Amino acid sequence: MTKLPVIVGFGGVNAAGRSSGFHSYKRMIADVLSEHEMQSTWQDLAHRMGLEAESIDAEVIESIRQGTLVRRIDSFDPDHLLYQSQASLSSENDRISFTLRKSKLPNQIPDNWHLEEKGSKVIVTVHGALDALLPQSVSFPVSSGANIPHGFDPGKLYNARFHPRGLKLSVYGASDMMNSLGLEWSHVLSAITPDQVSVYAGSSMGQIDESSMAGMMAAPLTSGRVSSKMMAMSFAQMPADFINSYVLSSIGNTGTNMGACATFLYNLRQGINDIQQGLARVVIVGNAEAPIVAELMEGYRVMGALAEDHKLCNLDGTDQPDNRRACRPFSDNAGFIMGESAQFVILMDDQLALQLGANIYGSVADVFVNADANKKSISAPGVGNYVTMAKATALAKAILGDEALQSTYVHAHGTGTPQNRVTESHILNEVAKTFGIKSWPVTAIKSYVGHSMGVAAGDQLIAALGVWKYGYIPGIKTIDHIADDVHCSNLNILTDHHFVGPQGEKCQGVILNAKGFGGNNASGLVLSPQKTLAMLSKRYGKQAIDEYVARNETVAQRVIAADDKATQGDETMLYSFGEAVMDEKDVSIEPTQLKLSGFEHAIPLPQENPFKDYI
Incomplete structure (x- = not known):
């Protein structure tokens, strides 16, 4: 019998805040939760953002609102971006003179330079023109982004010297995930052999900031210094390497399966396959991405993919872009918004989860991956996503039945580009018609947390788990209408939060959809915790479930206690460098x-x- 991969822990951070404890999810639906329900989330965000206050009052909450979700970029200043332009300098007398330290002289002195030593310096006289790079401050055409909460630097919580931002997010996200487990890692390992652990984690873009690839590539032109860590830390699989070495000390299966913006689901597929085939009993799946880097964003901008300020202004008839509403899936829109995120989940096989009494947040039935075949361009959408969505929906029907299928919903890729709103809506609408779904709820949380590239489906999964705790499917609150070219005869594209029961019990399953650059499509079916427990009860019997519930009481209390500590600003970062190192002995x-x-x-x-x- 096929083993069921169940979700027993999750953690991370994105523009909405910390993932464990459902805090990032709660930030997205803050307008429908009570003051009491939001208190811990406001407090958690206040600590993370450095907003020290005696109480969480209206002023603090407003600061939190302004410093979270999609907003104006704060990891660099879009109005004053350093840029260098080439210039050929000359003078009226055809002579240019300046002073340099000897150490700054080029290895090969140009023929038109005359040098005169003066102590430790050299007077350089150039006869003719001098080629130069002139620094200037320019305004970047895109000012909207989805940085992690303003003021939060996960690198301050552990010894993160010279770590790229993406790896800082990885360590924080993995630690948050482990803190959410409610079980000591040593206790988990005591129930399995050490090779029955898999870690599939990475970054679709690699590490690309000044501490990694970008700094290394730019060094020759910026007088920078290449460190011994830059090359190693640039690799896309480095989040998995860091988790194996410094968070878990694991020797199990490892790697990352890259698929552009569908990367998280690619890794999730690897993880559930390991469990179903008996290759692993515990799997950590995740991704981390820190792509809000001006040089990288410029690459997407010139492709026409990003929501530029002037396009947003044209949409609204204003002189200033509305950064908060920059991402508008399935409405009249201008492009997508870059987001930062790290999301990780722990999967166990069903038997182990019951044995350990782990919290069960849901289960992953399957993930389907298909390419686009031949198409007009590598960046254009193709037919593969029809295949993945049809497979995922057919599986949902087979597991849940016709009636329950009607109450499933879709986390759309929903980037906020004009092309996506047409192509993805057509896919979802055709699948809904085929399976007789009359009004399929569809949401797109990139409107809250931006497009975190390879982590995007991880953001979706964390939000989906929140629905089964608080009952609301987040609506697309940045739009006020559906665009005329969107296909939605059988879709209910949510423009407001959609209630599906106090703990989301009216919804037994959700499909996570991802469409990646180059033809990387993935759709995953995730089942609710209620449906998961019902399936486990049928497989193992009532007595086994009763015994599990008893074991789970202590675990559940530990999870709550860990969340309470983190909310108060006291969270444990798991990062052990050079400790308990094993060798040939x-x-x-x-x-x-x-x-x-x-x-x-x-x-x-x-x-x-x-x-x-x-x-």
């Missing part, structure tokens, strides 16, 4: 097993020929 190999001193259980070695039927 810690390895003991026998023909049937391999033992490592750092782990309780030995790793069994293969003893049977899996291809004996071929021999």
Whole structure:
């Protein structure tokens, strides 16, 4: 019987705040939650943003609102971006003179330079023209972005010296995830062998700031210095490497499966396959992305993908862009908004989750991945997403039945570009018609947290888990109408929060959809915790579930206690560099097993020929 991968923990951070404790989700639906329900989230964000106050009053809440979600970029100043322009300098007498330190002279002195030493310096006289780069301050055409909450630097919570921003987000997100588990990691490992853990995590863009790839590539032209860490830390799989080495100390399966903006779902697919095939019993899946870098954004801007300020102004007939409403999925829009995010989830096989009493937030039925085949251009949408959405919906029907299928909903890719609103709405609408869904609820949370590239579906998943806690599907509050060219005869594109029961019990499943650059399409079916427990009860029986519920009481209390501590600003960052390092002295190999001193259980070695039927 196929094992069911269940979600037992989650964590991270995006423009809406911390993921565990459902805080980022609550920030998105703050206008429909009570003051009491929001108190812990406002407090959590206040600590994270450095808003020290005796009480969370209206002024503090307004500061939090202004410093979260999609807003004006705050990781660089869009009005004063450093730019260098080429120039050829000359003078009336055809001579230019200046002074340099000897150490700053070029290795090869140009023929038209005359040098005169003066102590430790050199007077340079140039005969003719001098080629130069002149620094200037320019205004970047895009001022909207979705940075993590203003003032929050996860690197201050651990020894993050020279770490790229994306890796800081990775360490924070993975720590937040582990803190949400309610179980000591050593206790989890005591129930499995150390190789029954998988970590699939990465970044679709790689690490690209001044501490990694961007700094390394720019160094020759900016007089910068390339450090020994820059190259290593630029790799796209580095989030997985950091988690294995410094957060979990794991020797299990590892890697990242990249698929542009569908990368999180690609990694999720890897994880659930490991569980279903018995290759792993515990899987960490996640991504981290810090793409709000001007040089990178310029690449997307010249493609016509980003919401430029002048386009937003034209939409609204104003002189100033409305940064808060910059991302407008399925309405008249101007492009997508870059977002920062790190999202991680812990999956276990169903038997282990019950054995340990872990919190069960839902389960992942399957993830479908299909390419676009031949198309007009590599960036154009194609037919692959019809395949993934149809497969995911057909599976939902098979598991839930016709009636419950009507109450599922879709987390659309919903980028906010004119092309996406037409193509994705047509896909969703055709699938809805095919399966007899009359009014399929569709939301797009990039309107809140921007487009975090490879993490985008992770943002969707975290929001989906929140629906099964507080009952509201977040609506697309940045739009006031659906564009005329959107296909929606069988869709209910939500422009307001949609209530599906106090704990979302009216909705048994959600489809997460992602459309990646280059033809990387993925759609995943996630089942509610109520449906998951009902399935487990049928498989294992009432007694097993009763015993699980009893074991879960302590775990659930620990999860709440950890969240309360983090809300008060007291959270544990899991980062152990150079501690309990194993080497060859810690390895003991026998023909049937391999033992490592750092782990309780030995790793069994293969003893049977899996291809004996071929021999």
